[in-house]
Structures are given as C-alpha cells and as structure tokens.
Amino acid sequence: MDVRAELTEFLSGATGDRIGPDEDYFAKGLVNSLFALELVTFVERRFGLAVEVEDLDLDHFRTINRLTDFVRMKTAA
C-alpha cells in the first residue's frame, strides 16, 4: 500500500488542486471543519486506524509527508 500516493490522490481530488508532498494545505486556507471531517474519515477508513483526541496535533496532518508518517506510525503501533 502506497500511503503517500493514496493521500495525494485523495487530497488532490478533494481540493481540486495538485498538492505537493510538503505543501501546507492548512496554510493555503483549504481546510474547514467539513473538509477536516472528510480527510480524517478517509484516513481512518482507508488505513484502518482510529484518530483519537490525543492524535489531533495539526503537525500530523498539515502536509502529505507528515500525514504519511502519521499513518505509518499508527498502523505500525
């Protein structure tokens, strides 16, 4: 499973924009609460993990590379 490729495809589709691996889509103003819900729900369902309150550090989610690391950390645990 290529986590980075799947996240890139999802985020590009959801934002209608090509998102680079280290591009901060929060800083671009692309995130609202419904988008956040969509993103977290996608990550949970696609990769079989649960995002808990303790995981809600923006730095885990703000770029594709950071989110890839987060998914790998959670699925390895």
Place this chain on the structure above:
Amino acid sequence: MPRPFALRAVAQFLPDNEVAVADLPFTDQEWETCRQLGVERVRADDTLSAVDLAVNAANQALAQAGLDAQDLDALIVVDSRAPQTLLSSEATHVQALLGARRAVTFGVGGQGCVSLAPALRAARAFLADEETAEHVLVVHGSKPATPNRYRHPVTVNGDGGQAVVIGRTGPLRVLDMVQFSNGEYWDLFAVEFRDRPVGEWREECADQQRYSFKLAMETRNRLRELYRDLLARNGMAHGEVHCHLGQNLSEASLRFTAESLDVEMAKACADNLRRYGHLGPNDMLLNLTAAIGGGELGPGQRAVLVGASPVAAWSLLLVENGDSGATEHYL
C-alpha cells in the same frame, strides 16, 4: 440512573424587527464566508437588552403554564454574552422586573451556547433538594456581544429571548443529559473590549486552523462518545432516537453534526437557522419546539439535542415528548 424532570412550558420572544444578513456590515472576505452559512435574516432590535428579551419570554412562559411570577420557587438566568453593566446582577434584575419575589435567583453560564445544560442541571438539582418546590424558570436573553453580529467564520447572531418553566410534571420529559468540557480552548474566540469603543468590538478567532481542524475533530470524537454513553445508559440503540436537533450556527455545522453521529438532523434546525440565525443557548429548545410543531417529533417519541460550543463544551440532552407527563411526578 439520572432522574428525569419536565419542561412545562417553553416560550420564545423574537423581536419584530428583521434585518437581512446581506445588509449587515461585512468585509468582502467575511461576506464570502457569510453568504454560505445558510442564514438569510436575523431578528435585531437595539432598543431591547438581553434582560428585556429574557423578561418578555419569561412572561409568555408563565402565561402558557398558567402561573404568576410569585409562584416561582427558583429563577435561573443563563448569563448574557455582554452585560449592560459590570458588577450589577442581571439575574436579580430579571427577578425584579418579573416580580418573582419568592424565587431563589441566580445566574449560570461559562459554557457559551451550551450553557442551557448547566442551567437545566441546576433546575433539576433545586427541585430534588427542595421537596416543596414546584416551579423553576430558566431564562436567557440572546444578544450578540458585537454590533456587526458576526463570528467569522462561524455564524451570524440574532436577538431572541427564551424561557422554560421546569417542574416535576409536564408534557416534555428531559430523561437524561451528558456533558464534557475542555478548558484548552477557553479563549479561542474572544471579544477584546477594555481598550476600544463598542463600535470596534469584534468576535475574533485566535487561530482558525485550530478551530477548523483540531477543535472540529475533537468535537466529532466527543459527540460520538457522549452519544454512545447517553444511549447506553438509557438502554437505547442507535436507531431508537426519532429526532436529532442541533444548534443553528450554519448549514455546514448541521451537516458536520449529522455526519459525525451518522444521523439526520431535523428540518426544523435549517429552517430556524435561515430565519433567525444563531440564538446562543436558545437554539436547541427553539428547534425542539419547532420540531414538535412541524410533526418531526410525535407523541411518545424521543429526541437528542446536541450542543457544542468553542469554549469548548459539549452537551447532549435526551428528551421525550408526551406520554403520561401530566400526572406523573419525576422528582
């Protein structure tokens, strides 16, 4: 198990004067967000204070219940967002204007638009503590703290008063309530006022990314946990709630709640959002009344009222419409 109590009468006071949201003073960026909220107009009357709104609603609720203000054993005033004066008491001001001389009177708040929940808890506790007490009135005057009525990127605030007569019997039973708060967000939204004139007061979000992501996703998780707990301790399954009611912040917030809990929100919420905007702690019972009036919550059916505030606080109320409430004592 928590002890149920009853809502004997719920009254709204909405000023006659309407303002179209499009006519409010926004910057271009604010308007771009605002026009997507789902609010078309709000009630707004600058001649009426939060106390005036509360007292008007209180008089209506007392009339509906067939009571006089002197019948009240307790009066609980949900604090307004911006009192007219500091140091004085809004709660006892309402007491004086109503003439509720016997009523033990106090204010409750600190949870933003979720503050209805602690007020109802206090009412239930008062009735449980005082064996001879029969009537508690909970009131709130919802009036925004700022003149432009806007909280970017969240909602547009209207004016409105609400009053609820609470007793041991009545047509609506509050079966249970659950709450949670997280103090880390206490000042995420704030109005600075000490160093500037009223015309410059604004509801400011200190960190929009934190609001739109971290608090939003914590809200999803907290609401799910609270919903699961509420149903479990009342022996209910997911599909046994007939009606879900939220707060009138925006169409997106209603969708967010629906998707977070995997439920459908009652149509009354979007209707009231469009007509009145956000009325703070008054939204949930306004929506409950409309849902009953519109046939979305029938006799004997149960509703869950979902509250979330960025302070941050969350509450869920389980309410049952009807059955034997006219004669049965719950407390």
